[in-house]
């Protein structure tokens with residue numbers, strides 16, 4: 001059934017604008033260097049590294065540090081992330097997710113009556129996990145880097161020291177953030193650092209420049225030891241935070257085996273726990289395939305498609321809440337959750353036209369129990385999908401005095417109390433309870449898809465729990481519905497995550513008829529936009545790269 005639909009879609013799809021004709025290229029192993037980035041500074045800097053002969057990992061390191069300067073909403077040295085890698089014949093996954101400080105404990109956000117204290121896991125120094133980014137980039141460099149570390153960090157130092165021109169969207173985000181935190185009475189030093197960043201002006205960050213220089217000169221020790229570490233610990237002590245020198249020294253980035261599975265003749269290489277994203281995407285596309293085996297595959301973004309994908313979302317998020325957490329602390333049944341028989345059974349009761357009763361959707365196993373993303377491909381066809389975060393836009397809202405960078409508020413990704421939703425509406429229990437040095441469950445899903453030996457897709461997005469929908473749908477758009485990279489990232493998306501009951505979050509851009517049909521079925525529509533997908537697609541005709549139009553991203557494909 002799927003094949004018939006694909007051939008129809010091929011006939012309908014428009015030629016993509018970014019495609020470069022490489023019909024004359026005889027060496028099929030080589031690729032066109034390509035980047036799909038959340039802003040122009042990271043795109044230009046990463047492409048320059050590729051042009052100088054750096055590989056995809058070199059370019060990713062440069063991009064990560066540039067984004068810490070030019071995309072303070074989410075780019076960071078004070079946060080963490082995940083990097084999915086295909087390098088030569090091997091695949092790899094770098095977990096540089098934040099860890100809870102040693103003195104963190106499961107009830108740390110509860111008041112005496114056992115209720116969750118509003119905002120404590122979201123704003124202020126107590127909301128921060130131990131940052132993992134610098135250790136992560138250092139680990140990536142040690143294992144895969146080919147250019148000098150100093151060279152890779154240099155563009156970020158330059159942009160912090162000499163300034164960059166502020167994009168209108170960044171200026172608006174800053175102004176909105178300052179007025180919202182003031183309205184809510186949230187204590188923050190954010191405006192001391194960012195109020196001068198007006199659209200079109202050059203904005204310099206001298207303290208951040210010094211921090212980046214320490215990192216440039218001393219590698220990871222420039223952050224976890226010495227002056228920067230002292231700034232962090234002093235700041236924590238003055239503001240009621242928990243991170244100590246011991247915590248900074250204890251932080252370790254971890255190399256993990258990526259989650260890999262076959263689907264429709266492709267191999268998916270994606271995020272394992274402590275991300276919930278890889279398992280969730282596997283379940284989402286797997287249940288759609290199971291549905292397709294017994295019904296016709298619904299047309300992309302039709303009412304039936306949105307409804308069926310929402311039904312799948314309910315089942316995915318019921319499992320996420322029950323089983324997922326840091327694999328170094330809890331045993332996550334990844335195999336069972338992605339088993340084909342389990343996925344088929346789970347999809348079996350999905351009805352094409354009626355909504356299931358929310359409380360009846362339980363975790364399914366029978367046994368006991370402002371982020372940002374970028375995608376890179378180098379000339380050798382190696383690829384990196386990297387998602388990095390300080391959690392909410394501008395993280396905890398606190399800048400480390402003297403060190404000039406924003407701290408994350410990643411502690412909110414733990415389950416502060418069983419059954420109580422976090423900022424993204426996700427609930428959790430034992431598996432994701434707070435424990436010292438544990439990593440909080442994530443939805444970040446940097447994903448690669450290969451066919452034969454070649455990477456054919458690199459994708460990922462920010463957006464908290466909606467990341468999973470953005471990744472699954474961008475992948476389905478590009479590969480199952482055979483859209484160009486541009487179409488795949490800009491086609492409107494939707495998200496359903498079990499709770500709130502029967503609510504679908506939807507981009508604008510769906511037809512009125514579809515929205516009305518969904519309402520008539522009993523769905524509530526939530527129109528808040530989500531995600532910012534940056535995707536690279538490689539076909540026989542060449543490489544395409546695309547960044548979602550709603551953001552301030554930039555994609556470049558280098559001709560041979």
Ligand code: DON
Pocket residue numbers: 370371372389390391392393410413441442443444461462463464465467
């Ligand atoms: O790791 C996670 O799942 C979240 N901390 C990601 C936050 C995020 O995507 C915010 N972006 N809009």
